[in-house]
Structures are given as structure tokens and as C-alpha cells.
Amino acid sequence: MTERREPVRMCVICRQRFAKSQLLRHVPAAEGAAGNGLEADETAVKTGRGWYVCQSPQCRERFAGMKFRRKSQKGSKNGKNKSH
Numbered sequence: 718m719t720e721r722r723e724p725v726r727m728c729v730i731c732r733q734r735f736a737k738s739q740l741l742r743h744v745p746a747a748e749g750a751a752g753n754g755l756e757a758d759e760t761a762v763k764t765g766r767g768w769y770v771c772q773s774p775q776c777r778e779r780f781a782g783m784k785f786r787r788k789s790q791k792g793s794k795n796g797k798n799k800s801h
């Protein structure tokens with residue numbers, strides 16, 4: 718009876734739950750890196766927020782097509798910043 722329960726994570730695409738080992742973890746990619754803003758974290762050792770995608774080809778495809786922009790982008794569209 719040494720069975721250990723695996724942590725469960727949710728696929729960000731289909732929102733189904735899987736054992737963590739069945740999901741591919743992604744973390745924010747380095748600035749200026751190619752791709753959708755995330756990179757696969759195959760070793761799952763990087764800290765911080767992770768995005769998990771299941772092994773479904775559809776989910777992989779949709780995930781690759783998603784854009785993950787950093788929040789630290791400058792230049793808001795509505796320039797209503799008249800505080801004076």
C-alpha cells in the first residue's frame with residue numbers, strides 16, 4: 718500500500734484533469750524568444766507559473782496557436798492618463 722497519489726493538473730485547453738506526469742508543462746519563454754511566448758519545460762524543474770497541456774494533438778495544436786503576451790508591455794491603447 719505504498720501507492721502515492723499523483724498531483725492532478727488541468728489542461729489549459731480542454732480543461733480536463735490529468736495526472737501531472739501526463740501533461741506537458743510550459744513556462745514563460747525568455748524575452749524575445751520565438752514561439753507563442755511559452756516554452757516547454759520538459760524537466761518540470763523551473764519555478765513559477767506553469768501551463769499544462771494534455772497529450773491530445775488537438776490541444777497541442779490549439780495551445781501552440783495561442784498567444785501569451787507579457788503584461789509588462791508598454792503603451793496602452795487608451796491614453797487617458799491626465800492626472801494633472
Ligand SMILES: [Zn+2]
Nearest residue numbers: 728731771776
Ligand atoms: Zn487537453
